[in-house]
Amino acid sequence: MFDVIVVGGGPTGMMLAAELRLRGVSVVVLEKETTPPREVRALGLHVRSIEIMDQRGLLDRFLAHGTRHPLRNPYAAMDTPAPDNLDTAHGYILGIPQPVTDRLLAEHARELGADIRRGTEVTTLHQDDSGVTVSLADGTTLHASYAVGCDGGRSTVRKLLGVEFPGEPAKVETLLGEMSVGVGPEAVTEVVTEVRKAERRFGLGPLADGVYRVVVPAEGVREDRDTAPTLDEFARQLRAVAGTDFGVHSPRWLSRFGDATRLAERYRNGRVLLAGDAAHIHPPVGGQGLNLGIQDAFNLGWKLAATVRGGAPHGLLDTYEVERRPVAASVLDNTRAQMHLMSQDPGAQAVRRLVSELAEFDDVNRHLLGKITAIDIRYDLGDEHPLVGRRLPDTALSRGRLYDRMHDGRGLLLDSTGTLSVDGWQDRVDHVVDGSDELDEAAVLLRPDGYVAWVAGSSGSLADSLARWFGAAGALTA
Numbered sequence: 189m190f191d192v193i194v195v196g197g198g199p200t201g202m203m204l205a206a207e208l209r210l211r212g213v214s215v216v217v218l219e220k221e222t223t224p225p226r227e228v229r230a231l232g233l234h235v236r237s238i239e240i241m242d243q244r245g246l247l248d249r250f251l252a253h254g255t256r257h258p259l260r261n262p263y264a265a266m267d268t269p270a271p272d273n274l275d276t277a278h279g280y281i282l283g284i285p286q287p288v289t290d291r292l293l294a295e296h297a298r299e300l301g302a303d304i305r306r307g308t309e310v311t312t313l314h315q316d317d318s319g320v321t322v323s324l325a326d327g328t329t330l331h332a333s334y335a336v337g338c339d340g341g342r343s344t345v346r347k348l349l350g351v352e353f354p355g356e357p358a359k360v361e362t363l364l365g366e367m368s369v370g371v372g373p374e375a376v377t378e379v380v381t382e383v384r385k386a387e388r389r390f391g392l393g394p395l396a397d398g399v400y401r402v403v404v405p406a407e408g409v410r411e412d413r414d415t416a417p418t419l420d421e422f423a424r425q426l427r428a429v430a431g432t433d434f435g436v437h438s439p440r441w442l443s444r445f446g447d448a449t450r451l452a453e454r455y456r457n458g459r460v461l462l463a464g465d466a467a468h469i470h471p472p473v474g475g476q477g478l479n480l481g482i483q484d485a486f487n488l489g490w491k492l493a494a495t496v497r498g499g500a501p502h503g504l505l506d507t508y509e510v511e512r513r514p515v516a517a518s519v520l521d522n523t524r525a526q527m528h529l530m531s532q533d534p535g536a537q538a539v540r541r542l543v544s545e546l547a548e549f550d551d552v553n554r555h556l557l558g559k560i561t562a563i564d565i566r567y568d569l570g571d572e573h574p575l576v577g578r579r580l581p582d583t584a585l586s587r588g589r590l591y592d593r594m595h596d597g598r599g600l601l602l603d604s605t606g607t608l609s610v611d612g613w614q615d616r617v618d619h620v621v622d623g624s625d626e627l628d629e630a631a632v633l634l635r636p637d638g639y640v641a642w643v644a645g646s647s648g649s650l651a652d653s654l655a656r657w658f659g660a661a662g663a664l665t666a
């Protein structure tokens with residue numbers, strides 16, 4: 189018997205398992221594949237995810253395996269220079285292949301004590317007042333108080349729950365793989381530069397050892413996207429799109445992906461929740477899906493942990509869907525807009541030229557980049573104060589850094605006055621008597637996910653806010 193069953197061992201599932209373990213919740217991660225995928229889907233982390241890694245003391249590991257790229261705005265592949273003074277201590281893109289991100293998150297979850305079981309496929313699910321029982325492909329069952337479907341876009345959990353997944357089916361399909369080429373780098377660059385002027389779903393990017401990451405539109409949209417394309421299919425499509433197949437050979441892996449755009453109509457059904465691609469899918473423009481899933485897990489982890497352990501304020505778990513579903517809806521919309529701006533339709537190209545001109549205005553550029561990096565998110569917590577509902581960037585305190593104080597995933601009262609108190613909540617909230625030159629406020633209360641719950645001088649009281657997010661005073665110690 190576990191507290192929580194996490195179905196799916198991708199980045200969302202591993203981040204969630206770690207966040208639950210951080211709070212002592214017993215977790216099993218069930219992953220159907222026996223080995224991690226070789227395909228490199230996501231290529232990096234955006235600002236908010238980098239901040240999350242910093243908040244949990246993981247950033248050094250990611251920096252050791254990644255490359256910091258100067259931040260540019262990838263919106264619709266317009267590649268606009270980033271605005272100055274972005275509101276973050278991490279104004280860069282961290283290039284890191286998804287298999288490495290997946291591995292680092294799995295290691296983190298395992299170190300914290302998550303029970304990770306590979307080669308374990310969930311086939312059915314049943315819930316009642318006492319908890320959730322899942323059946324596995326080998327005929328055994330497991331029971332837990334809650335379960336979370338982090339099992340990707342074709343989520344079995346979502347289907348078993350009967351949660352609708354409305355949206356648009358794939359209209360285009362793209363081939364993606366890693367392979368060697370039979371021509372020199374100059375010849376590749378010349379053709380790619382020319383073809384990309386009109387076809388932005390095409391590219392050959394050099395990796396190490398003469399291997400290229402190849403992206404090329406497929407001929408049509410296949411029903412069965414699980415069947416990997418062949419090298420012949422790649423060569424044919426390269427000839428069709430670029431006039432040459434570049435002599436491609438020796439593939440490492442070959443895959444295909446579509447541009448379906450869908451959002452689960454609910455994120456929760458009783459004791460079962462959905463997160464990551466299981467709850468939302470969209471084309472990979474702007475590189476947002478993995479980031480979005482990690483951020484779902486970061487929002488859900490502390491809320492589910494508090495619910496499992498008891499003493500959570502009424503309705504806390506439901507704020508997960510209330511906060512995260514609109515964020516996903518907004519990401520879906522920005523990918524729809526980007527796909528349109530990247531199409532070859534003359535009208536869309538005219539709009540692209542216009543948006544490109546507009547992006548030269550600092551406010552517009554900042555607005556578009558805020559969407560991609562997820563630093564523009566403001567949860568509606570019912571308080572007019574401009575900071576409430578937003579995440580705080582890292583900031584220097586007179587003793588150390590703010591994010592260094594957040595590794596344990598507890599709430600945090602940053603109090604420059606020294607007159608406030610978290611008495612009754614000390615077991616859930618740290619009281620840091622310190623200040624920052626970069627912060628105008630005398631005191632702020634941060635939730636475990638780094639979002640501001642209360643600011644000195646905002647409408648409500650500190651005690652009310654502590655109770656709203658952490659439960660009644662003394663609840664856990666009692």
Ligand SMILES: Cc1cc2nc3c(=O)[nH]c(=O)nc-3n(C[C@H](O)[C@H](O)[C@H](O)COP(=O)(O)OP(=O)(O)OC[C@H]3O[C@@H](n4cnc5c(N)ncnc54)[C@H](O)[C@@H]3O)c2cc1C
Nearest residue numbers: 196198199200220230231310340464465475476477478479
């Ligand atoms: C070509 C491409 C490029 C991309 N580039 C980017 C990018 O640059 N940046 C970015 O942020 N995102 C990118 N993405 C999106 C990103 O890859 C996904 O959003 C991300 O992997 C979602 O993580 P997840 O953990 O929610 O789901 P997944 O990574 O799909 O993991 C789900 C896991 O659940 C397992 N599973 C499924 N069913 C079961 C079952 N019944 N029982 C047990 N286990 C099960 C699967 O085996 C899988 O391991 C890209 C996607 C594609 C296709």
